[in-house]
Amino acid sequence: MRKRLWQILGPVVCAALLVVPVLALTPTSIQHKLKTEKSDAVSLSKQVFKSKLKKERALTDNKQNFVPFFGSSEWSRMDAFHPSVLAEAYNRNYTPFLLGQKGAASMTHFFSMNQVSSAMQNKKAIYFVSPQWFTKAGANKGAFQSYFSNGELVAFLKSATSSAYDRYAAKRLLKLYPQVPLKGMVKKIAKGQALSSLDKAQLSFQSSLIAKEDSLFDKFSVSLSYKSKIGNQAASLPKQFSYDSLMQLATAQGKKESSNNRFGIKNDFYSRRVASNLTKLADSQKQFNYLSSSEYSDLQLVLKEFAKNNTNVLFVIPPVNSKWASYTGLSQSMYRKAVAKIKYQLQSQGFTHIADLSEEGDKSYFMQDTIHLGWNGWLAMDKYVNPFLSNKQTTPTYTINDQFLDKTWAKYTGQPEAFTQK
Template identity: 25%
Template sequence: MSSKLKPFLPIFISGAIFIIFVLLPSSWFTGLVNQKTLAENRMSLTDQVLKGTLIQERLFNHNDKYYPIYGSSELEKDDPFNPAVALNKHNASHQPFLIGTGGNTDLVNGIELASNYDELKGKKFAFIISPQWFTNHGLTNQNFDARVSQNQINQLFHQKNMSNELKQRYAKRLLQFKHVHNKDFLRTTVENKGKTDGNYISNFKENQLVKIEAIKSLANFKDVPLEHVKPVTDEKASWSEMRDVATQYGKAHSQSNEFKIRDKYWKLIKANKRKINRDYEFNINSPEFSDLKLLVDTMREAGADVEYISIPANGKWYDHIGVDIEKREPVYKKINKTVTENGGKIYDMTDKDYEPYVITDAVHIGWKGWVYIDEHVAHHMKEK
């Protein structure tokens, strides 16, 4: 080789590797997502779990070890009573697998699950519904852009067993977002009453996204929120013992205020001198209710065995900031009604709105609240 070309050899090699990568089929890479990958991502809450297709697909298709729990930011909190930490071989038959992050509201979770529609029949999992999702505006364009992936939407419309009616409803809803990718495909799907013509993204693009996702799933590049959190109860503790410990733990970590808000968060509230305004929450006419109905309808038609969990807010704190029980209660009731009247079963915790140590700040379940959920999902795991 000419000495003039030698400096460019690394570039030529890199280019050749890139071309080979682009041309290889995605099926060569999907095998990278295996049982070891699931074990490593059980608490990772990474984009590969939340916005990908491979990990969740394997979770439902090739697994009888894990129990998925879908939710939002409460799953990220470093709480020793989080089910991923507190549930063990003595009190639960499966290991919890956490799927959620801040901004994961009903539609975001609905698309994640609907993209695996054909695998959901008879599958057990929990879905935590947070009351602060039910705002004046519902899911924002910003959260949609950050939380929903093109690959998940594409896979949703490829589900063979999903009814055309559901596909039409998803297409209509997706068209309401400003930066949705393929509006022509969605409009055509609506016009054809759910019959799909073509793909949401090209086969070539899907192939590349799946390969990238498979490679990224091999390593976590961010800290796992619960990685260093250890249980604070004995492995064989009864549920009542766990509740007692959680009560004492909550009391010890909320000494600074009358609202039973954890001390670290209360310090942030006191540092923020601005008036707290949450008047846009607890809207009885929130568009979020339609998204919740879409999710419940999808899970019913798919035949999934979902335990919906409706959590409360910190009632004493919300009273203090002017969002009183007369505004909260109708939203709690409508959440329950939306689930039950559309074929879902619900563990309704909203009667614990004023119970201390159920909510750790304004809206995040924790401490004693998690123990209630731990016990409930453990029973759901064992139900036939």
Template identity: 30%
Template sequence: MKKVFFAPLILAFLVLFILVIIPNKWIENLIPKSRINEAATELNLFMFQGKYVQGKMLESDHYLPMYGSSELARLDQFHPSNYFKENNEGFTPFLIGRGGTESLIHFLNLTEHTSQLKGKKMVFVLSPQWFQPKGADESHFVPNYSTLQGYDLAFNHKIDPKLKKMAIKRLLTYSPVQNDQMLSTLYEAEISNNTSKQREASLLKPFAKVYRGLLEKKDLYYTLAGGFHRHRVISSKVKGKSWTQLEKEANQIGAKDSKNNHFYVTDSQYNKIKQRVPSLKNYKTGATYGKSVEYHDFQLVLDLLKESGAKPLFISVPVNGRWYDYTGFPKAGRTAYYKRIKQQIEAEGFQIADFSGHEYDPYFMKDTIHIGWKGWVYTDQAIQNFYEDNNKALVKAK
């Protein structure tokens, strides 16, 4: 009976051992070449939290990395993934981000690839909602945090040490880092002059490197197994049309899909909050996006991109003005954000597509916070101009 009981355990251990000792290069050779292209629109969490797929993507001139958060999942015919598929401009947008992916998460991700960013064009979609007074909270940070990227930062000697220390101090305020005794010790030793802490970190480093190696292998196996294939509704109706035509069609579709409210929110989204709408009137009185810890986190991203020689275009998405007025969110609290974020970006010499003047533009937003039909048309035009090195990246931005 004991032999029967232990046989599966022994077999499982042997299989695990074999999987661990297989050289990474062997696993990489088994990964289909098509995996990178499939990942461009999958919005796969494993891809965000790993590094192999993004590293391969950055090696190719075929992809234009597009960083953001939940708006990337709002696919319609005007979404960049569809527009540039139907109108071949020589590149494919590669979507990186999901709900709750804010500056610090993007910073960690980008630190993995600093040597690949020199001269690399990319698009970075900013959401005002990131800029809450206390910045990203646990509910947004925890699901998007990558342990692999956290450990890689500990051993990263390529980025500016001052920048690294500032990032580590912020990361140490979040529970996944605090509760990881080995990583938190490495981090604390990095920012401390405490010889005892540094001696402890030195003893832990060999174990941390082994653990990091296991995380890298896990990333490769997930990539080999493949992601999940979302059903993406792709439309050819945007092919070969002028920006004026596309804007007209965006207005028509927006009007058709947003009939049951005066906020220009899609009927389906409004139905989800309809019962709560009366209770939400003026509940945001006194709020502002002009003061937030997030500006510090965002500066880490800007500093890293500048140090790496990247060429980003930032998309400044507005809020839904009618809805924000209804909730009592002061106009001044929004304007402060638009001005501050623009100044912060331009101070580093980067381009920005400033769409803040479209708060009240019908169908620019799809709901209370996410960019919609017309907003994507303007974004597509900005991206195309940017990719073509047209410094008027933002013909329609103002």
């Protein structure tokens, strides 16, 4: 029996004896490495997204102005006019740090920014908020779980109070991740209960352990070359910055790269994702509705976090490809109402920097595919982003309205200005 137990537990014990000393000797202090930080900024990997060290290291580097760009799958559309390429090509005083991939939405970003709250204080940020996040079901469970980390969980639990926002965040976490680790503690926060001394001691220990693991794994992480991903494309742009010359180049490139379809969609995307299903997709979005969704409450959680950290934010609202919307039956009237609702939630609380591109979906080579910006779309976005980040902005004054956290607002479909809590 002893021999059998040793065969089962022996490898675990030996591994622990090897790993524990290594972790104990691993330093957790931040050492800035510009080459690594720039690679992390465009990696778009889950490892970077989940790592407190990688995010904090870049956002606290006083020699390089890394700005968090929160979003989802649009950041992976890296053509020559992508925000990261433009910033590099024209030596701007900021470098986008891209956070988000397919399926990421407000709950994912809340826990990510909460983990590096101190690094967000009094900084600027770009937040890409797509009306298409605001489906009836809201955030996708699978996507949320794939981006969520133990480090984010522990950071949230350590900072959580009995506030309505923390209770909401805990309840949403339990719904999106029913088997979340430390579930008992999450339930306490959801109920507005205080964590015990033992809970806090466990969190402190886990926080220290996670920091050491983060630091250790960072030493062995391999990122794609910033030069090959961004630098080479930046070198292909005109040396002298001019929107007119860039738009001519973007139009020519967009025309060349979307030549096999009538929707202005990039050729390879159309061939891979659309062509074989084209008939089935006709009128497939007639019933889509973005006016009633828990995403509105999730967004409020993010706004509260921005306000807490006094983060000055530019929100980007994209359009949909108009030709594609017409083919699939997506209601443009409904889309406009959803945009109006989002903008009211932002503006009425002091978030007044908004790049509203929602009416631009009919412009040539504005969208790279059905829903993502590309070519001329990136340039239109840049006309908002560059001045906002390059120039000094007045300190924002936010007036957070807790009514927007309530499900009454999430389900509200009337005129935004007429909203009143019953």
